[in-house]
Amino acid sequence: MDLSFSLAEVAFRAEVRAFMADSLCPKTAAKVRERRTLTKHDMEAYHTALNGRGWLAPSWPAAYGGVGWTAVQKHIFDEEAARAAAPRLVPFGIAMLAPVLFRFGTQDQRDHYLPRILDGTDWWCQGYSEPGAGSDLAGLNTRAVRDGDAYIVNGQKTWTTLGQHADWIFCLVRTKPDGKPQEGISFLLVDMQTPGVEVRPIRLIEGGYEVNEVFLTDVRVPASNLVGEENMGWTIAKYLLNHERNNIAGVGFSIAAFESLLAYARTPRRSGRRLIDDTLFAARLARIEIDLEAMKITNLRLVVAGETSGAPGVESSILKIKGVEIRQALNDLSRRALGPAAAPFPSEDLDGNAALVPREQAANAGEYFNNRKMSIYGGSNEIQKNILAKAMLGL
Amino acid sequence: MNFEQTDDHRMLTDSLLRLLTDACDAKTRNVTAYAAPFHSPDLWSKLADLGVFYALADPAQGGFGGAGFDITTIFQALGKALCPEPVLPTLMAARLLTHAGADLGPLLSGAVHYAVAVGELDSWSLDEIETTARNGTLTGRKSVVYGGAVAEKILVIARDGAELSLFEIASADAEVIPYAMIDGGGAAEVFLDATPARLLLENAGAAVQDALDAAALALSAESLGAMDVTRDTLVDYLKQRRQFGRPIGSNQALQHRAVELVTEIEQVRSIVILAASRMGTDSQTRTVSMCKHLAGRVARRVAEEAIQMHGGIAMTWEAPVSHYVKRLVMIDSQFGDTDYHIKRVMEGLQAT
Numbered sequence: 063m064d065l066s067f068s069l070a071e072v073a074f075r076a077e078v079r080a081f082m083a084d085s086l087c088p089k090t091a092a093k094v095r096e097r098r099t100l101t102k103h104d105m106e107a108y109h110t111a112l113n114g115r116g117w118l119a120p121s122w123p124a125a126y127g128g129v130g131w132t133a134v135q136k137h138i139f140d141e142e143a144a145r146a147a148a149p150r151l152v153p154f155g156i157a158m159l160a161p162v163l164f165r166f167g168t169q170d171q172r173d174h175y176l177p178r179i180l181d182g183t184d185w186w187c188q189g190y191s192e193p194g195a196g197s198d199l200a201g202l203n204t205r206a207v208r209d210g211d212a213y214i215v216n217g218q219k220t221w222t223t224l225g226q227h228a229d230w231i232f233c234l235v236r237t238k239p240d241g242k243p244q245e246g247i248s249f250l251l252v253d254m255q256t257p258g259v260e261v262r263p264i265r266l267i268e269g270g271y272e273v274n275e276v277f278l279t280d281v282r283v284p285a286s287n288l289v290g291e292e293n294m295g296w297t298i299a300k301y302l303l304n305h306e307r308n309n310i311a312g313v314g315f316s317i318a319a320f321e322s323l324l325a326y327a328r329t330p331r332r333s334g335r336r337l338i339d340d341t342l343f344a345a346r347l348a349r350i351e352i353d354l355e356a357m358k359i360t361n362l363r364l365v366v367a368g369e370t371s372g373a374p375g376v377e378s379s380i381l382k383i384k385g386v387e388i389r390q391a392l393n394d395l396s397r398r399a400l401g402p403a404a405a406p407f408p409s410e411d412l413d414g415n416a417a418l419v420p421r422e423q424a425a426n427a428g429e430y431f432n433n434r435k436m437s438i439y440g441g442s443n444e445i446q447k448n449i450l451a452k453a454m455l456g457l
Numbered sequence: 458m459n460f461e462q463t464d465d466h467r468m469l470t471d472s473l474l475r476l477l478t479d480a481c482d483a484k485t486r487n488v489t490a491y492a493a494p495f496h497s498p499d500l501w502s503k504l505a506d507l508g509v510f511y512a513l514a515d516p517a518q519g520g521f522g523g524a525g526f527d528i529t530t531i532f533q534a535l536g537k538a539l540c541p542e543p544v545l546p547t548l549m550a551a552r553l554l555t556h557a558g559a560d561l562g563p564l565l566s567g568a569v570h571y572a573v574a575v576g577e578l579d580s581w582s583l584d585e586i587e588t589t590a591r592n593g594t595l596t597g598r599k600s601v602v603y604g605g606a607v608a609e610k611i612l613v614i615a616r617d618g619a620e621l622s623l624f625e626i627a628s629a630d631a632e633v634i635p636y637a638m639i640d641g642g643g644a645a646e647v648f649l650d651a652t653p654a655r656l657l658l659e660n661a662g663a664a665v666q667d668a669l670d671a672a673a674l675a676l677s678a679e680s681l682g683a684m685d686v687t688r689d690t691l692v693d694y695l696k697q698r699r700q701f702g703r704p705i706g707s708n709q710a711l712q713h714r715a716v717e718l719v720t721e722i723e724q725v726r727s728i729v730i731l732a733a734s735r736m737g738t739d740s741q742t743r744t745v746s747m748c749k750h751l752a753g754r755v756a757r758r759v760a761e762e763a764i765q766m767h768g769g770i771a772m773t774w775e776a777p778v779s780h781y782v783k784r785l786v787m788i789d790s791q792f793g794d795t796d797y798h799i800k801r802v803m804e805g806l807q808a809t
């Protein structure tokens with residue numbers, strides 16, 4: 063056992079830190095710290111900066127721009143990015159579609175789409191879920207019917223994250239209505255500019271706008287936009303779920319949230335007392351610290367094991383469940399820490415003299431509510447546990 | 458022993474719920490709750506006509522209630538409808554004015570809206586109040602004053618020499634910055650700068666504690682009402698939503714958790730009854746703290762589990778349950794959270 067970082071890893075951390083200091087726009091970082099909505103441009107600027115440094119798609123094959131980072135390097139990068147308050151990288155193109163194209167796409171598809179993901183030409187979103195197909199994804203109903211050299215697509219996707227910014231959506235569609243549901247699904251790339259694609263916003267619990275409904279009415283999609291073979295979509299969907307589990311525990315985000323909360327709790331209040339001197343509060347924070355210290359190691363252990371064996375196993379479900387639990391616990395405590403001042407709806411009326419808490423804390427309650435999503439999307443906690451019980455414990 | 462509601466309370470519940478179902482449905486509520494002044498004059502006058510405010514005050518003061526069970530009856534119904542009207546500050550003001558021997562007439566009829574300003578920026582403790590009285594004026598800042606957006610009169614707790622006293626100001630004489638709460642309803646920052654004030658009560662510590670106790674009881678009852686609705690909504694959804702060819706509620710993993718919520722909610726119902734029965738006794742304050750603590754702890758669990766077991770749909774503004782969730786969680790931040798109240802319960806154990 064050796065838990066120390068190598069000299070090369072320490073140097074790598076310094077390199078990432080320097081990059082963030084030089085290239086991350088301070089205004090964007092401030093917005094991230096204050097949990098304010100990022101514009102499309104804010105996110106694109108960070109994307110471009112990373113691409114310029116060659117760090118946008120570290121896990122891609124070298125020929126396409128990957129850098130072959132080790133699991134430890136990825137971990138260091140995530141930690142430093144979160145500490146610097148970099149925007150979350152939108153995963154749909156880089157981390158979801160790309161691995162699918164590497165494994166199942168044609169050479170033409172790779173050559174066409176991958177460079178456009180890197181240079182930011184195409185913003186992708188994920189069209190899996192439907193109103194009737196959430197946990198039971200194979201129950202999806204969006205129909206694609208072959209018509210000459212095209213598919214005609216009809217149906218509705220929902221929960222489409224950042225679909226309002228997207229140029230393209232990768233969809234699971236039903237190409238065979240009868241037989242086992244899993245055997246009639248295909249993976250189709252749809253240009254959102256095509257006539258018949260309509261995006262409608264969904265407002266979330268805390269008032270923010272990040273997800274959408276996407277209605278597809280007689281949308282004509284070239285057959286060349288099919289990835290893999292017809293009716294093979296379920297294999298692709300499963301591959302994607304098991305493959306891309308990078309940063310699934312969100313340890314970097316937890317570290318950043320922990321440090322921010324600790325700093326706030328150590329700041330003397332008006333009375334001179336500090337929140338951290340409140341024993342009950344300190345116990346709550348200490349408990350999270352313990353979980354987080356363990357999680358840093360659990361994360362590295364499982365990620366390194368996945369790297370050695372070549373595939374992240376079902377253990378990544380453990381990382382998701384526990385990692386999210388810690389993040390949600392931090393959100394909960396960050397909200398509590400503010401007492402009654404957590405409750406005002408963030409608004410410009412409450413800036414300046416009227417402010418109740420530092421700007422970085424003002425959205426704590428909203429963030430707490432918003433982040434309840436983490437245990438629902440990407441396979442809910444319950445579904446992760448079903449997977450673990452079956453695949454890991456053999457129950 | 459008799460755990461039946463009295464006929465009067467049953468009638469009050471029924472008519473209040475009928476009124477709220479009608480005038481405070483989810484759509485109307487969400488419009489009122491998030492736009493200034495976070496209050497519907499129409500609903501307010503209907504509440505007044507129904508006698509809701511009279512039911513919050515002692516008969517000796519011209520009311521026809523004011524006991525623990527009057528409070529819990531009303532607030533449970535308000536909680537069921539997520540009613541954003543500033544009834545809580547009205548209750549607190551009724552207690553304070555009663556202790557001060559002041560006239561409650563305009564409050565009981567609903568003609569005047571009152572807010573009560575206790576907490577200050579960065580400090581919510583009575584011991585740390587810095588707003589100061591001098592020559593009939595007040596100077597300081599009061600923070601998160603519920604109902605402050607609509608109140609014509611604000612009762613202010615301020616330092617008056619070595620003691621705390623209770624004053625009344627006209628909100629027109631102060632700088633009031635109103636805002637919406639994340640769970641709906643309005644509050645305000647109140648800036649006082651040599652603001653003319655009328656002294657209502659010297660040595661007001663005990664009176665303020667009584668008003669805070671009444672508020673904590675009311676909030677617990679409100680929370681219970683909201684929990685009851687949330688549970689019903691959840692159980693309906695577990696039966697109705699199908700995934701994998703069957704209702705999601707057929708999964709034992711969810712069934713057990715739903716049952717745990719029901720168990721916990723019954724515990725809250727019991728402690729609310731206990732605390733209501735102890736109002737006006739020596740153990741009022743400590744029992745109310747037990748009640749607010751347990752209600753806060755369970756409310757958060759109910760809220761988080763309700764979202765989780767609904768899945769994505771409960772994450773939307775559109776789904777009424779999301780608003781119940783927000784209220785359930787944020788009630789904990791009003792007038793002492795679970796940690797604050799458990800400390801007070803602990804003090805009782807530690808005292809010799």
Ligand SMILES: Cc1cc2nc3c(=O)[nH]c(=O)nc-3n(C[C@H](O)[C@H](O)[C@H](O)COP(=O)(O)OP(=O)(O)OC[C@H]3O[C@@H](n4cnc5c(N)ncnc54)[C@H](O)[C@@H]3O)c2cc1C
Nearest residue numbers: 190191196197221223435440442444708765766767768769
């Ligand atoms: C903010 C947000 C962003 C999202 N972004 C995207 C996106 O970009 N693209 C996309 O395609 N999707 C997205 N999703 C959808 C997400 O993947 C689904 O919400 C998720 O799959 C759960 O489906 P559901 O919401 O329909 O809940 P349901 O499947 O209806 O589940 C309801 C409850 O039942 C439980 N349950 C279901 N089946 C079982 C079982 N067999 N055993 C035990 N419990 C069970 C669930 O765990 C949950 O608690 C997003 C969701 C949210 C909330």
